[in-house]
Amino acid sequence: MITINLNGADVQVEEGWTVLDACKFYGIPVPTLCYNDGLTPYGACRLCIVEVGPSENFRIVSSCTYPASEGLMVRTHTKRIIETRKMLIEMLVSLCPQSKTIQDLASKYEVTRVRFKPKYEDCVLCGLCVRMCAEQMDAKAIGFVNRGADRKITTPFDIKSEVCRTCGGCIYICPACQLRCQGPEPPGVLCNSCLNISYPCVDVHNNVMCYMDPCGACLLKEADEKRKESK
Ligand code: FES
Structure with missing residues (x-):
């Protein structure tokens, strides 16, 4: 010790x-x-x-x-830490205001304004999906490419990876796409922590953040919709 x-x-x-x-x-x-x-x-x-x-x-x-x-x-x-954290949360909200995880962080840490222009990115480059794929799924189907403003996460050669087993681990862990903020149209980029939960998937299969074709969550959604129609 x-x-x-x-x-x-x-x-x-x-x-x-x-x-x-x-x-x-x-x-x-x-x-x-x-x-x-x-x-x-x-x-x-x-x-x-x-x-x-x-x-x-x-x-x-x-x-x-x-x-x-x-x-x-x-x-x-300390004051310096609290203020810096708030600024970092502001930057994350501006990058991805549609992320419920990030909106909840903003609410929890009392971020009441965002001074940066919203960008509506699908990725905050946290690297959770890359590590999940490599360390828990033992697949390494995705990784970082490029540097600086061009940095992104993708599959080798930007095509569907042969080692991807469509497990959904990347989407499960992604703070930007696992839950989308579905709250009422907010006055600004902060919606103050809505509690709506939507299907854990981005809307479009071939969105850069959706590496699966189609993903398990989308299939679940389809099945759920069919079940509702047949009632
Ligand atoms: S840098 Fe420590 S949680 Fe992201």
Whole structure:
């Protein structure tokens, strides 16, 4: 066991834990988006940022990838962290305002305005689908390509992957397409956490985020509609 200082209190944590592991163990809420317990941390969304020391100047790091070490000082809720997290959520909302997961984060962390122009992207490049496919499904059917503004997730050569087993794992875990915000037309990009749940799939099969042809969720939807018609 090692000792770290978490928000002013000395606490014991296991060697090999990340700072996020420590926060979760001691019940300190830290928002996450690209983190999943069953996957390797990737550090893409930066929502889990905390300040670490010791030093005069505490540094901002992503807690899901930062290892806890003896004597580490961690601050999870300083003004700087709270404001930066809110700005990151604003950026995520502007990227993908139709994501219920992101809208819920905005609501939970009291983001009341979005200063960036909405882009209505289908992907926030969190990489959850890539890791899900590689680590849990052992398929590696999708991956990142290009850099900077052209960075995207796709199949090799942008064609249907031969190793894709249409398991739906990528869609299941995707924060941008697993649940679509179906709330009433919001006055802005923030809809304040609607509770409607829709089918976990994007509308169009050949949408870049839907790698399956057709996906299990779409088949379920079709079956459900047929069942309703036959009644
Ligand atoms: S949850 Fe840590 S960077 Fe996304």
